[in-house]
Amino acid sequence: MQENNTNGASTLRQLGWIPFFQQQLSLDEWSDCQPVRVMAVHRSQLDVAGEHGEEPVLVSGALFEDALEKPTVGDWLLLDRQSRRPVRRLERSSLFRRMAPGARQAQLIAANIDNVLIVSSCNHDFNLSRIERYLALVREAGCRACLVLTKADLSDDHEQYIQALKKHRDLPLLLVNGLDPATLQPLRDYCRSGETVALLGSSGVGKSTLLNSLAGSELAATSGIREDDSKGRHTTRHRALYPIPDGGLLLDSPGMRELGLADVSEGLAAEFADIGKLAAACRFSDCAHESEPGCAVQAAIESGELDERRLRNWQKLEREVARNSKTLAETRADDRAFSQFVRKVVQEQARSRKGGE
Ligand SMILES: Nc1nc2c(ncn2[C@@H]2O[C@H](COP(=O)(O)OP(=O)(O)OP(=O)(O)O)[C@@H](O)[C@H]2O)c(=O)[nH]1
Numbered sequence: 167m168q169e170n171n172t173n174g175a176s177t178l179r180q181l182g183w184i185p186f187f188q189q190q191l192s193l194d195e196w197s198d199c200q201p202v203r204v205m206a207v208h209r210s211q212l213d214v215a216g217e218h219g220e221e222p223v224l225v226s227g228a229l230f231e232d233a234l235e236k237p238t239v240g241d242w243l244l245l246d247r248q249s250r251r252p253v254r255r256l257e258r259s260s261l262f263r264r265m266a267p268g269a270r271q272a273q274l275i276a277a278n279i280d281n282v283l284i285v286s287s288c289n290h291d292f293n294l295s296r297i298e299r300y301l302a303l304v305r306e307a308g309c310r311a312c313l314v315l316t317k318a319d320l321s322d323d324h325e326q327y328i329q330a331l332k333k334h335r336d337l338p339l340l341l342v343n344g345l346d347p348a349t350l351q352p353l354r355d356y357c358r359s360g361e362t363v364a365l366l367g368s369s370g371v372g373k374s375t376l377l378n379s380l381a382g383s384e385l386a387a388t389s390g391i392r393e394d395d396s397k398g399r400h401t402t403r404h405r406a407l408y409p410i411p412d413g414g415l416l417l418d419s420p421g422m423r424e425l426g427l428a429d430v431s432e433g434l435a436a437e438f439a440d441i442g443k444l445a446a447a448c449r450f451s452d453c454a455h456e457s458e459p460g461c462a463v464q465a466a467i468e469s470g471e472l473d474e475r476r477l478r479n480w481q482k483l484e485r486e487v488a489r490n491s492k493t494l495a496e497t498r499a500d501d502r503a504f505s506q507f508v509r510k511v512v513q514e515q516a517r518s519r520k521g522g523e
């Protein structure tokens with residue numbers, strides 16, 4: 167953020183400060199604390215921004231012990247005005263988590279994202295099943311989405327892509343050429359001042375191109391290019407939230423690039439509500455929607471109402487969520503067992519100390 171902005175309230179608004187966060191502060195907190203937004207997360211330090219510009223903040227373990235409580239990019243924290251230490255984290259308006267490949271715990275990616283641009287390209291990379299996966303994540307996270315079709319300049323037949331997205335008419339759909347800034351104006355409207363925007367899309371669809379066009383030189387200058395300078399030291403500072411000139415904030419986090427579905431069963435149910443409704447009309451409550459008699463889902467496929475691909479994708483994502491939820495539940499159970507074990511050892515030590523006195 168610019169240091170020369172003397173109007174604190176307007177700086178906070180540009181950072182995404184809205185009544186939802188303001189209402190969470192007590193009167194005492196208003197006088198003793200300052201709200202700041204987490205712009206980047208490092209091992210033991212956060213870069214935060216507030217009405218007085220940016221500052222580093224050290225995080226000590228005790229305050230945020232639970233993995234879910236830990237501050238992530240986009241979080242709002244209250245800092246003690248004097249000590250500059252975090253007092254607490256404010257409740258989140260949205261949260262992105264992911265199951266990293268091979269991981270046993272969900273990892274926090276970003277919080278308080280307002281709008282997600284789901285980016286696909288007008289070529290052979292276009293993949294409806296992947297868009298459905300992203301939408302399940304967005305619905306679980308609790309934010310808005312906008313569909314962006316890039317590389318509009320490479321196709322004469324935009325209609326096929328628009329048709330493929332007809333089930334998602336409730337979402338804004340934008341056709342752009344990422345290399346032509348003139349076509350990006352409608353997209354800028356989704357990155358208004360105070361809005362925090364993230365991009366989701368597979369490799370090569372043009373996310374970095376959009377990021378650079380929207381955020382301008384700042385982002386380009388901080389991308390990995392200058393990673394090593396002549397002295398072999400890191401000169402780039404890794405950050406994740408970038409202010410867009412005259413606009414909101416853009417999230418650029420490697421974590422957003424590979425999003426395994428963690429426990430997103432609600433988001434999945436919301437995205438595939440049509441199949442859920444059909445399934446409720448199947449004759450058997452445990453219908454697998456394969457060849458059971460009285461299957462309303464198969465009937466909808468036969469009548470052309472439902473695309474078989476969409477059913478298969480839903481089944482695949484359901485399996486992925488079930489698998490990951492099981493892993494998460496096991497990890498939680500292991501953690502609980504370990505804490506109980508530690509507590510028991512501590513109690514026994516205390517008891518034997520008492521006995522020895
Ligand atoms: N013709 C055309 N090319 C584009 C457009 N958007 C991006 N490209 C090109 O597509 C290639 C990939 O774009 P990137 O922006 O690097 O894609 P990405 O989604 O960031 O890819 P990852 O970094 O791998 O996730 C680059 O060569 C871009 O110049 C577009 O709208 N039209």
Ligand SMILES: [Zn+2]
Pocket residue numbers: 445448449453454455456458460461462463464
């Ligand atoms: Zn069925």
